[in-house]
Amino acid sequence: MTGNKKRIRIRDIADHLDVSTATVSRALNPNTEHMIRKEVVAGIKDAARELGYIPSPIATALRTDRTYTVGVAVPDILNPVFPPIINGIQDHLHQNGYLTLIVNTNNDQRVALDEIRRLITRQVDGFILANAFLDDISVRECLLREIPMVLVNRSIKNGNLVHQVLSDDEFGIELAINHLAELGHVRLLHLAGPPNILHGKQRLKIFRQLCRKNKIQDEYMVMDAFSIDAGARGAQQFLQQQSKATAILAGNDLMAVGAMDTLRNAGVSVPEEISVVGFNDMPLSDMLRPALTTISIPHMEFGNQAARLLLQVIESPDISRQLVLLTPKLVIRESTAKCRSR
Amino acid sequence: MTGNKKRIRIRDIADHLDVSTATVSRALNPNTEHMIRKEVVAGIKDAARELGYIPSPIATALRTDRTYTVGVAVPDILNPVFPPIINGIQDHLHQNGYLTLIVNTNNDQRVALDEIRRLITRQVDGFILANAFLDDISVRECLLREIPMVLVNRSIKNGNLVHQVLSDDEFGIELAINHLAELGHVRLLHLAGPPNILHGKQRLKIFRQLCRKNKIQDEYMVMDAFSIDAGARGAQQFLQQQSKATAILAGNDLMAVGAMDTLRNAGVSVPEEISVVGFNDMPLSDMLRPALTTISIPHMEFGNQAARLLLQVIESPDISRQLVLLTPKLVIRESTAKCRSR
């Protein structure tokens, strides 16, 4: 009913108080507020409130080249690990006045690059990438253009080029292997993720090292995705090969889910015949039957830290490279049990 | 290495070819391209490519008041139903050159309103809201400000005021009740969601109607959330009350998960002793044990349709109100079985 159509601009406030637009602008900006007499500032703020002034972020962006938005790329929003990470990122960014632009890349580097470029065109102030491959063209692009960026959860081969927030995989896998060893398992199978992704390659490497160190027989299969389907295929192969392993360490929870499903369909019971350990402790992993024993990473904290780091980088682009390593923990549930050698 | 610092603007192309900026602008805009001689257009496009011209969406937005961004609000990104809906939305919007701004409102109307206002400040062209309460202040705000908006999955009391993409709950619940009736269940319990949300109120109402019509004993509990926890509490109450119901129709899958967990912990087996039906067919519901029988809604399609509708509304704001009703289907898995009266 109130035909309150017109947007209030700085000009309106200025006219209203008979000062210049420059003065209004300065009074309303915390960084320049000190340049203006206190009383004047107060008057301007009052008028702004009174008139219902809302600054135009677009005009500001055009003028200052800062948009207060950051782009976030995830490989697969359907993977339950990512929503909590996104949540953590948004929480922190939001509190600091930033907007979050989320894009889903479907695990495809080309798609990712396209999206990243679109966001660059939109002038985002920086990126948080959760979708990095070991050799990643999007990361390279950002590096080249010197756009503030932090990698979360995944990273690139040459990690010292970038800021990163990662889980301490070595520690995580050690937890898993110790747990399994204590249960009497001496022959383990690792369902590894794709070798072009950090966790795929690194977890496998650590797995093999630690097995050797602990005198445990190590088997492994390198799968082509961190998905339920890949886990299922891995388990199928495992059954066909008549492997002697008594426990499976999956590359992530989704793979664990797929593996358990296949084992169950084949009449192999978990954990009685085979123990399964996942990685991530994604939401709902406690609601599976058997509930999944897994290496838990602090999802939200991942997001928070990544956001915090990025804002730091945006403020001081030349800050030295940072690596934040978050410590995982073992969550023992129902999918692991004492080894009953077969 | 290429010190390619400077952004190429329309001005640069114009100078390069000795035409005016207006001509360049027109040549590069599909809607005005026809005003310019073909050869000139070609020349301009070539030069643009050659010089690496990237238009500034910010300048365009300032000038035209169109940002080609839309805001999407979800009540809880951790609920697995929403990621696929978001996916569907983004797919469609992206194809049409729009950017998606996703905000998570934690089921809180105040938070939602704040977020919506922030996005309005950022000049989004429209909203897709998946978080509506029956009486929703954010929806009211958008209505008041006449901002293009479509509601998806949830709606408001006075639905004819808004564009909506919803599931046909009546049909869905009918499917569920028929299924249960065929299995011999004559006493059903509905775990209803909060009555201030469409699905909470509506599904309960339909449930009661259809039970009456089918001569089925209806029981129900009204819970305060569509969450695992609420489902668990509902099941607890169910056990304490020593209800005679032999099947539970949960308000959504999360509630079903919580209920099944509680039943299992109490030593009540699903589906042997109690059948459970969910609603939504969220990702992973097929990986639960027992795998969840549920009413499946086409998540992606929800998103697609909502996006399609919104773009339509943005183009023609005065289009008549639309309601898109998507048909659910019953997915029978392991959580329902023949009634063995207790």
Place this chain on the structure above:
DNA sequence: CTGTTAGCGCTTTCAT
């Protein structure tokens, strides 16, 4: 068909 010109709303020299 094309050019001239005037802004969109804001910040920031430069001057006073």
Place this chain on the structure above:
DNA sequence: ATGAAAGCGCTAACAG
């Protein structure tokens, strides 16, 4: 401490 004025990059009257 404040104001005048220029301009970020683009589009859209208006004029020819």
